[in-house]
Structure formats: structure tokens, C-alpha cells
Amino acid sequence: MSSSSVAKQRLGQLTRIMASRKHRVTVIGSGNWGSAISKIVAENTAAHPQLFEPEVHMWVFEEQYQLPSTHPRFDVSKHSTPQELTTLINTLNENVKYLPSIALPTNVIATPSLPDAVRDATILVFNVPHQFIHSICSQLNGQILPYARAVSCIKGVDVSADSISLFSETIGRKLGIYCGALSGANIANEVAAEKFSETTVAYDPPGDLTPLPEELPPVDHGVMKALFHRPYFHVRVVNDVAGVSLGGALKNIVAIASGFVDGLGWGDNAKAAVMRVGLMEMRKFGQQFFSSCRSETFTEESCGVADLITSCNGGRNHRCAMLSVKEGKKIEEIEERVLNGQKLQGTSTAREVNMFLKQRGLEKEYPLFTAVYLILRGEAKVEDLPKMIERE
Amino acid sequence: MSSSSVAKQRLGQLTRIMASRKHRVTVIGSGNWGSAISKIVAENTAAHPQLFEPEVHMWVFEEQYQLPSTHPRFDVSKHSTPQELTTLINTLNENVKYLPSIALPTNVIATPSLPDAVRDATILVFNVPHQFIHSICSQLNGQILPYARAVSCIKGVDVSADSISLFSETIGRKLGIYCGALSGANIANEVAAEKFSETTVAYDPPGDLTPLPEELPPVDHGVMKALFHRPYFHVRVVNDVAGVSLGGALKNIVAIASGFVDGLGWGDNAKAAVMRVGLMEMRKFGQQFFSSCRSETFTEESCGVADLITSCNGGRNHRCAMLSVKEGKKIEEIEERVLNGQKLQGTSTAREVNMFLKQRGLEKEYPLFTAVYLILRGEAKVEDLPKMIERE
Numbered sequence: 001m002s003s004s005s006v007a008k009q010r011l012g013q014l015t016r017i018m019a020s021r022k023h024r025v026t027v028i029g030s031g032n033w034g035s036a037i038s039k040i041v042a043e044n045t046a047a048h049p050q051l052f053e054p055e056v057h058m059w060v061f062e063e064q065y066q067l068p069s070t071h072p073r074f075d076v077s078k079h080s081t082p083q084e085l086t087t088l089i090n091t092l093n094e095n096v097k098y099l100p101s102i103a104l105p106t107n108v109i110a111t112p113s114l115p116d117a118v119r120d121a122t123i124l125v126f127n128v129p130h131q132f133i134h135s136i137c138s139q140l141n142g143q144i145l146p147y148a149r150a151v152s153c154i155k156g157v158d159v160s161a162d163s164i165s166l167f168s169e170t171i172g173r174k175l176g177i178y179c180g181a182l183s184g185a186n187i188a189n190e191v192a193a194e195k196f197s198e199t200t201v202a203y204d205p206p207g208d209l210t211p212l213p214e215e216l217p218p219v220d221h222g223v224m225k226a227l228f229h230r231p232y233f234h235v236r237v238v239n240d241v242a243g244v245s246l247g248g249a250l251k252n253i254v255a256i257a258s259g260f261v262d263g264l265g266w267g268d269n270a271k272a273a274v275m276r277v278g279l280m281e282m283r284k285f286g287q288q289f290f291s292s293c294r295s296e297t298f299t300e301e302s303c304g305v306a307d308l309i310t311s312c313n314g315g316r317n318h319r320c321a322m323l324s325v326k327e328g329k330k331i332e333e334i335e336e337r338v339l340n341g342q343k344l345q346g347t348s349t350a351r352e353v354n355m356f357l358k359q360r361g362l363e364k365e366y367p368l369f370t371a372v373y374l375i376l377r378g379e380a381k382v383e384d385l386p387k388m389i390e391r392e
Numbered sequence: 393m394s395s396s397s398v399a400k401q402r403l404g405q406l407t408r409i410m411a412s413r414k415h416r417v418t419v420i421g422s423g424n425w426g427s428a429i430s431k432i433v434a435e436n437t438a439a440h441p442q443l444f445e446p447e448v449h450m451w452v453f454e455e456q457y458q459l460p461s462t463h464p465r466f467d468v469s470k471h472s473t474p475q476e477l478t479t480l481i482n483t484l485n486e487n488v489k490y491l492p493s494i495a496l497p498t499n500v501i502a503t504p505s506l507p508d509a510v511r512d513a514t515i516l517v518f519n520v521p522h523q524f525i526h527s528i529c530s531q532l533n534g535q536i537l538p539y540a541r542a543v544s545c546i547k548g549v550d551v552s553a554d555s556i557s558l559f560s561e562t563i564g565r566k567l568g569i570y571c572g573a574l575s576g577a578n579i580a581n582e583v584a585a586e587k588f589s590e591t592t593v594a595y596d597p598p599g600d601l602t603p604l605p606e607e608l609p610p611v612d613h614g615v616m617k618a619l620f621h622r623p624y625f626h627v628r629v630v631n632d633v634a635g636v637s638l639g640g641a642l643k644n645i646v647a648i649a650s651g652f653v654d655g656l657g658w659g660d661n662a663k664a665a666v667m668r669v670g671l672m673e674m675r676k677f678g679q680q681f682f683s684s685c686r687s688e689t690f691t692e693e694s695c696g697v698a699d700l701i702t703s704c705n706g707g708r709n710h711r712c713a714m715l716s717v718k719e720g721k722k723i724e725e726i727e728e729r730v731l732n733g734q735k736l737q738g739t740s741t742a743r744e745v746n747m748f749l750k751q752r753g754l755e756k757e758y759p760l761f762t763a764v765y766l767i768l769r770g771e772a773k774v775e776d777l778p779k780m781i782e783r784e
Contacts, residue, residue, distance in 0.1 A: 185664035196653070196778040197661030198668065232778060234665070261588070268705055269589030272577035272698035273626065276590065280692065299691035300672065306664035309701060314660055386588040386624060 021215040024053045025227065026118050028136065029127035029153075030060040030089075030110065033188040035099035037127050037153055040191070040230055042105040048226045051217050059117035060086050060110045065097050086110040102192045115143045122216060123227065126179070127153040130167055137174035147210045149219045150179035151201065155248030156345060159352035161359045164289060166245040178205040181241050182228065183248040184302035185310040194232040200247075200303035201228055204239035204292075236301060242290035243297030243304070250285060250369075251308045252346035253353065254278030256321040256331075257372050258312035260382045263325025270386075275312050277368050277389050279305060285353070285366065317346035325382055347376055367391075413607040416445045417619065418510050420528065421519035421545075422452040422481075422502065425580040427491035429519050429545055432583070432622055434497040440618045443609055451509035452478050452502045457489050478502040494584045507535045514608060515619065518571070519545040522559055529566035539602045541611045542571035543593065547640030548737060551744035553751045556681060558637040570597040573633050574620065575640040576694035577702040586624040592639075592695035593620055596631035596684075628693060634682035635689030635696070642677060642761075643700045644738035645745065646670030648713040648723075649764050650704035652774040655717025667704050669760050669781050671697060677745070677758065709738035717774055739768055759783075 025045055027038040038058040045052035064082035067074055073092055088096050089110035093103055111117040114136070118124060122145060128136060133154065152168040172179040184199030191197055201224045217223060221237040229235040238244065257278060261270045279298060286293035298304035312318055316339060323338065324331040335344050354373040357363050363370045371388040374380035380388065417437055419430040430450040437444035456474035459466055465484055480488050481502035485495055503509040506528070510516060514537060520528060525546065544560040564571040576591030583589055593616045609615060613629040621627040630636065649670060653662045671690060678685035690696035704710055708731060715730065716723040727736050746765040749755050755762045763780040766772035772780065 185661045185668075187659065187661050190659040190661045195658045195662055196665060197659075198665040231782065234778070234782060266587045267579065267582040267589075268702040269577045269579050269582045270587055271705075272701040273588060273590040273694065275701060276577075276692075276694060276698040279697070296691075299697070300668075302665065302668060305671070305691070305697060306668040309664040309667060310660040313663075313705065386626070390623065390626060 019215055019217040021213065022049075022053045023051060023122045023216065023219070023223070024055075024120050025123045025125065026057040026059065026121035027125045027127060028059045028114070028117065030058050030095060030098060031127070031129070031188075032095075032099045032192065033153065033186070034058070034127035035095040035102070035104065036188045036192040037125060037182075038108050039102065039104050040233055041125060041227060042108045043230060044227050046105065046107055051223060051226055054107045055109055056107055057109050057111045057117040057121065058089075059114055060089065060112055062086060062112035063097075067096060071096065084112070086112045099188075099192055114139050118144050118148075120145065122148055122212070123219065124148055124150040124177075125153060125182075126150060126167075126171055130154050130156055130158075133167060133170060134174070137171060140175060144175060144177070146176065147212050148175075148177050149205065149212075150175070150177055151182050151203070151224070152179050152245075153182045155183055155245075156349070157245055157249045159249075159349070159356050161355045164356065166242060168241055168245060176210075178209050180204070180224070181244045183244045183307065185306040186302075187310060187314075191233060194230075196232050196234075198234045198236070198302040198306060199228065200244050200297070200301040201225075201235055201237045202239065202241040202244035202297075202303075203237060204241055238294075238297060238301065240292060240294045240297040243286050243293045244301070246286045246290070246293070247282065247298060247301075247303040247307055249345075249349055250282040250353070251278075251311045252317045252344075253350045253369055253372050254282065254308060255311040255315055255317035256344075256346040256350060256376070257368060257385070259318040259321025259323075260325050260372075260375060260385065262318070263322040264382055271312065274368065274385070274389075275308060279308055281366050281368050282308075285369075288362075316342070317344055320344055321346070330378075331376060346372075350376055411607055411609040413605065414441075414445045415443060415514045415608065415611070415615070416447075416512050417515045417517065418449040418451065418513035419517045419519060420451045420506070420509065422450050422487060422490060423519070423521070423580075424487075424491045424584065425545065425578070426450070426519035427487040427494070427496065428580045428584040429517060429574075430500050431494065431496050432625055433517060433619060434500045435622060436619050438497065438499055443615060443618055446499045447501055448499055449501050449503045449509040449513065450481075451506055452481065452504055454478060454504035455489075459488055463488065476504070478504045491580075491584055506531050510536050510540075512537065514540055514604070515611065516540055516542040516569075517545060517574075518542060518559075518563055522546050522548055522550075525559055525562060526566070529563060532567060536567060536569070538568065539604050540567075540569050541597065541604075542567070542569055543574050543595070543616070544571050544637075545574045547575055547637075548741070549637055549641045551641075551741070551748050553747045556748065558634060560633055560637060568602075570601050572596070572616070573636045575636045575699065577698040578694075579702060579706075583625060586622075588624050588626075590626045590628070590694040590698060591620065592636050592689070592693045593617070593627055593629045594631065594633040594636035594689075594695075595629060596633060630686075630689060630693065632684060632686045632689040635678050635685045636693070638678045638682070638685070639674065639690060639693075639695040639699055641737075641741055642674040642745070643670075643703045644709045644736075645742045645761055645764050646674065646700060647703040647707055647709035648738040648742060648768070649760060649777070651710040651713025651715075652717050652764075652767060652777065654710070655714040656774055663704065666760065666777070666781075667700060671700055673758050673760050674700075677761075680754075708734070709736055712736055713738070722770075723768060738764075742768055 042056040066082040067079040168179040180203035283298035367389045434448040458474040459471040560571040572595035675690035
């Protein structure tokens with residue numbers, strides 16, 4: 001480390017020691033990924049008392065839940081009728097509905113009211129299904145601190161024929177604050193079970209933000225790492241918010257291609273080839289449409305190459321595409337049968353990205369993305385994939 | 393394409409049209425990978441008659457082989473006793489011993505004599521087990537054209553405490569010619585069955601080589617692509633011979649790490665994380681010890697990231713490491729039981745690389761490589777992997 005960066009680090013440390021207030025962190029969302037992130041964040045707020053208040057509010061969309069009588073802590077005097085989910089979470093320290101069997105730290109406080117959950121929060125972590133973002137941001141307007149900082153754990157980007165926007169941008173714009181992103185090879189249940197994994201956090205606030213009060217530690221890469229890094233969850237912090245967000249979205253198109261190839265029984269060479277070509281198209285897309293995108297975010301970080309690997313080895317997009325080829329059925333039929341009402345992200349992303357590229361006359365520059373779209377439409381055959389992606 | 397590169401390409405095309413002689417290609421080696429490459433090369437010499445003589449000699453280490461009576465073309469009048477393998481290959485157009493059930497083009501000529509096989513050959517393709525290289529080069533000395541060019545398909549590098557050398561360098565030095573390299577996500581049987589795959593060819597001859605006679609087309613990236621590219625076998629040609637060679641060797645250490653993780657049942661996140669960290673160490677190693685190594689060879693090419701993916705998804709290193717953890721046995725025990733006398737390359741590469749790094753005091757800069765070595769030695773536990781590779 002250079003002496004100037006050592007000096008910078010020391011200055012940061014001193015500033016934190018002198019800060020008289022601490023960050024208050026709220027997680028907005030409590031599905032399995034939201035609950036897993038709440039667990040991590042709460043472990044870290046407890047581990048870094050010089051930076052954070054220990055209590056972490058987790059906003060929970062309130063619902064009634066009947067605890068199964070097979071639950072090890074089922075108590076007939078309390079649980080014979082449906083209970084509020086927040087009550088169950090706070091008394092059992094477990095999200096019994098969305099992340100069962102995982103002990104949550106006692107400093108995770110499930111909170112049913114959005115305004116209560118975010119009151120005085122200086123760091124907001126968003127982890128909700130993307131279709132709820134607009135409505136949640138509307139409800140948050142006027143409720144949050146003007147100098148709050150945010151991180152979005154929502155995978156995917158908002159693509160239309162005219163534009164692409166990152167969910168972190170949407171959140172930031174709607175709330176008038178800065179929002180970074182967290183994405184990586186992060187299957188929620190594995191992270192919750194403390195099976196080793198990595199992630200990438202992107203955080204690069206502009207200089208003209210509403211400043212934090214001086215009593216608060218500055219929110220920098222060090223604070224992001226302190227908030228998310230665990231011995232079983234390794235964090236790398238980068239600046240490239242667009243790259244981190246795009247990786248999580250575009251990989252789903254590639255996962256469909258790899259499922260097609262597996263469906264044909266073409267083997268490991270073909271799958272690795274499709275993944276490599278897909279990774280290159282993901283990067284090209286990022287660099288063509290987001291000037292801040294860095295090549296390395298795709299080729300070197302967990303949110304890029306590693307997330308692609310997990311998605312192409314398993315995951316619903318891969319599985320449904322594989323079954324559609326094996327059974328000779330449309331992917332929509334498979335989706336309906338195996339996903340139990342959930343929707344494939346890869347098919348919609350493939351369609352949206354194609355619409356966006358077609359609008360610009362750029363379909364041919366993305367032969368794999370285009371091939372996936374055409375195969376999904378029934379306008380090309382999987383067997384033609386090698387020819388479609390062959391270059392001069 | 394820029395106008396200068398268009399002009400360069402046209403000049404190359406014209407030169408080839410005007411060349412009155414054609415390249416004669418010989419493949420040295422006839423295992424399953426050697427036979428698969430011979431098939432590809434012979435398909436291409438036939439497809440590009442302006443560049444190549446159609447006949448491709450494939451040097452075969454002669455042996456007697458008894459054709460099984462179940463072979464579809466078994467003829468009791470000819471095959472009731474063991475035959476010479478070359479005779480069987482040339483009459484049945486199939487390497488019945490090492491690549492059974494795959495039709496070889498009729499222009500592949502199996503040749504038992506090494507001097508006969510290489511006589512007048514202007515392009516030599518090496519595809520033999522690495523332990524035979526020294527002996528074969530000794531036998532070839534004085535037998536080959538001084539202006540022959542070579543390509544090595546041999547994966548791995550020659551590492552000792554003192555030095556690392558590429559097999560392509562060994563071949564080039566011993567024969568006084570230039571030797572490039574071919575490596576990628578290329579499981580031989582899949583390539584032979586024409587299942588789609590990609591590969592990387594590295595070719596970057598120095599300016600002071602014995603020049604080719606003017607009647608021969610210059611051997612450039614275009615000729616390399618013409619020789620190896622097929623509709624089912626996509627080729628990218630690069631300059632980085634060291635990177636291409638190292639990828640094929642170092643990936644085996646990472647495949648062992650990924651096998652360990654799978655053995656523990658840690659899931660897809662952990663495996664992708666280990667692969668990503670391993671890829672970064674592979675690249676760092678290349679760039680630290682070979683000044684010509686390019687980052688992109690590892691992160692973007694088939695010989696790098698894609699070959700790593702196939703090796704970590706299957707392959708013997710991954711499998712043996714996984715079983716050793718699952719069964720709580722030493723990897724050598726598993727190796728002996730499941731590999732039928734063949735040897736794991738990953739364990740020896742891990743040991744050699746560790747010896748090389750230790751000599752230079754650099755073990756800590758390669759925490760994953762070092763962890764794999766220590767776990768193999770029984771000096772560390774797989775469970776400690778996350779901690780061992782955790783960085784500040």
C-alpha cells in the first residue's frame with residue numbers, strides 16, 4: 001500500500017473514532033434474500049459498534065402466518081391460530097415463512113410499518129422484488145433522512161425500447177439520495193446457511209450529495225465492507241454500479257443459452273463456450289450503453305463471471321431452458337409447470353434487450369443474445385446456435 | 393476493420409493465391425485428443441486446397457491391436473488376430489483403440505515411422521503425452537524442414553523450483569523452429585463427436601526465424617484459423633503463447649479446490665467464488681513470471697475462463713478431490729481407485745507451483761494455490777479455505 005493511501009486510511013479511522021453518532025441501518029424487504037442480508041448486516045452492526053447502532057430494522061410486509069405444528073418451537077398456547085409474521089420473527093428470531101430454519105440475530109427487529117422502519121436510518125438496504133420498488137419509494141418519500149445513503153440488492157435492470165435504467169438509479173432519483181448496488185454469486189439459502197460465498201458492492205457517490213452530519217462516520221468503501229463482509233461472505237467494493245447491476249440481469253439470458261445446450265446434451269465444452277461468448281456480450285452491452293462500465297466488473301468480479309457460473313450451473317432459467325429442449329416444449333409451458341407461479345427473468349430480459357437492440361439496429365453485434373431471443377420465439381433452432389454465434 | 397488491416401488481409405490473400413506450393417501438415421500423436429485434432433486438421437486441409445496439401449500424416453506409436461468382434465466392421469478373415477494399429481486406422485478410417493466410433497477423414501494417413509510422418513511437413517502439430525516430448529524431439533532432430541512451424545496441443549507447463557518453461561518452448565528450442573500453442577475447453581471426445589466447442593490458438597513467431605520459401609503461403613493467424621477452425625470448433629487466434637499454455641496447467645489446481653468445495657456440499661456460490669479467486673491467481677502467476685502474458689487471455693479466452701469452467705464442472709481433478717473430502721480419504725487413495733493407473737495433473741502442478749513460489753517467498757501472494765497445496769499435504773483443512781483466501 002502506498003504511503004498516501006495508508007495516510008488516507010488512518011484519516012478515515014480517526015474520523016470514525018471521533019464520530020459521536022453511529023449509522024442506523026434498515027433493510028427494506030424480508031424475503032429469503034432480504035432476510036439473509038438482514039442476518040449479515042445485523043452480525044456486522046454488532047461486530048462494529050464504533051460505526052453502527054446494533055439494532056437493524058427489517059421492514060416486513062405484514063401478513064398472517066400459521067406456524068406449522070412441526071416447528072421445533074411450536075407452542076400450542078401461542079401458535080394455534082395464525083400470527084402476525086413480524087411477531088413470529090421477533091419472538092422466534094426466525095423468518096419462519098421466507099427463511100425457515102435459519103436463526104436471525106436478536107438485533108434484527110422485524111417492523112411492519114415502513115415509516116417506522118426507516119425513521120432515523122442513515123443507511124437503507126433495498127431488497128424487495130423489483131415490481132414493488134416504485135410503490136415503496138412513493139411511500140418512503142418524505143419519511144427518510146435527506147442525507148441517507150442506500151444500497152440496492154435487487155438484481156436486474158429496467159429495460160425498454162427507449163432506455164435502460166438501473167434500479168439503484170430509480171431508487172436514488174425517486175428518493176433524492178444516492179443508491180449503490182450489491183450483486184454476486186449469491187444464492188440466498190446458501191448465504192443464509194453460512195456456506196462460503198462472495199459478493200460485489202458498488203458504491204460511488206457523486207460529490208454534490210446532501211452531506212452527512214459531521215458527527216457521523218463518512219460512508220465510504222470501508223464502511224460498505226464493514227457492513228456486508230463476513231468470514232463466510234467475502235465482499236469486494238468497486239465503483240461500477242452499472243456493471244454490478246447489469247451482470248445480475250444479463251446473466252439470465254446466458255443461463256437460458258446454457259440450458260439449451262445442456263438440453264441437447266452437447267456437453268461441457270459447448271456450455272463453457274456459450275458462457276464465454278455470453279460474458280463477452282454482457283460486457284460489450286455494459287460498455288456500449290453505460291460509459292462508466294468497466295470491463296473488469298464482468299470478467300473479474302463475483303457479480304460478473306462468478307454469478308454467471310452459478311446461474312448457468314443451476315438456477316431456474318437454466319433448468320427451464322434445458323427442459324424445454326429435452327421435452328420439445330415451449331419454455332412458457334415448462335415455466336408454468338415447474339415454477340409454481342414464479343416468472344423466469346431470462347425470457348423477459350432476452351425480449352427487452354432484443355427490443356432495445358433492434359431499435360438501434362444492433363442485433364447483429366450481439367449474436368448470442370439475439371440467438372436466445374429467436375430460439376425463444378421459435379424463429380431459430382438451438383442446433384443453429386454455433387452458426388449464429390460464429391464470427392469471421 | 394480499419395483500412396490498413398483490410399489492406400493487410402488482401403495482401404495476405406494475394407500472397408496465398410500466388411504461392412505455388414502448399415503446406416503439408418503432420419500431427420504427431422494419436423491418442424484421443426491427437427486423433428480428434430487430426431480429424432479437424434484433415435477436414436480443413438481438404439476444405440482449403442489453396443493453402444494445404446490434403447493428406448495429413450498422423451504419427452502413431454505402432455502397436456498390435458485386436459479388433460473386438462463386436463466392431464461393426466469386424467471381418468473374421470482379416471481381424472481374427474491382432475493387427476497393426478496403423479493398418480486398422482488406415483483401412484477402417486477409425487482409431488479403433490483410442491478414438492473408437494469416430495469416422496476419421498480418409499485423408500488422415502496413420503504413419504508408424506516418425507521420420508516418414510514428418511518428411512516435407514511444413515506445419516507440425518504436437519499432441520503427445522508430455523512425458524514423451526523430449527524423446528520425440530530427439531528423434532525428430534535432423535528429420536524436419538528447418539523452416540517448419542509447429543503448434544503444441546499439450547496442456548501443462550514444466551515447473552521446477554528454479555524455472556518454468558512452456559512445452560511449446562521446449563519443442564521450439566529442441567528442434568530449432570518456432571512452436572505456438574493450442575488450448576481451450578476441449579474435452580476430446582466431445583470435439584470428436586462434433587459437439588460445439590471453442591479453442592484458443594496462440595501464434596507469435598519472432599522475426600528472425602528461418603524464412604519460409606517464397607512459394608509457400610506465409611504462416612500467419614489466418615492460416616492458423618484455416619487449419620483449426622470448424623463450424624463445430626470455433627478458433628480464436630491470439631499472440632500470448634505463455635497465457636494459453638499456463639491456463640491449461642494452472643486450472644487443474646483450481647479444479648481441485650472446486651472439488652474440495654463440492655465434497656463439503658457447500659453449494660454453487662462457494663464453487664463460483666473459488667473459481668473466480670483461482671482465475672485471478674492464474675492470471676497473476678502468468679503476469680508475474682511471463683512478461684508477455686496478457687490479462688485477457690485468462691479472463692476472456694477459451695483457454696482461460698472457459699477451460700476452467702469445464703475442468704471445475706467435471707474432469708478428474710475435480711472428481712477425485714470431491715471424493716477425497718466426501719470419503720475422508722487421501723486424494724492419492726482415490727486417484728489409485730478411480731483413475732485406473734492414470735495420474736492427476738492437479739496434485740503435481742499444485743506441488744510444483746508451491747515449490748516454485750516458496751523458493752521466491754511468494755506463497756502468501758497466492759493464497760488459493762497455497763491452500764490447495766496445504767490441504768493436499770494434510771496441513772490445512774478444507775473448512776479453512778474461506779479464511780485462507782480472505783483478503784484485507
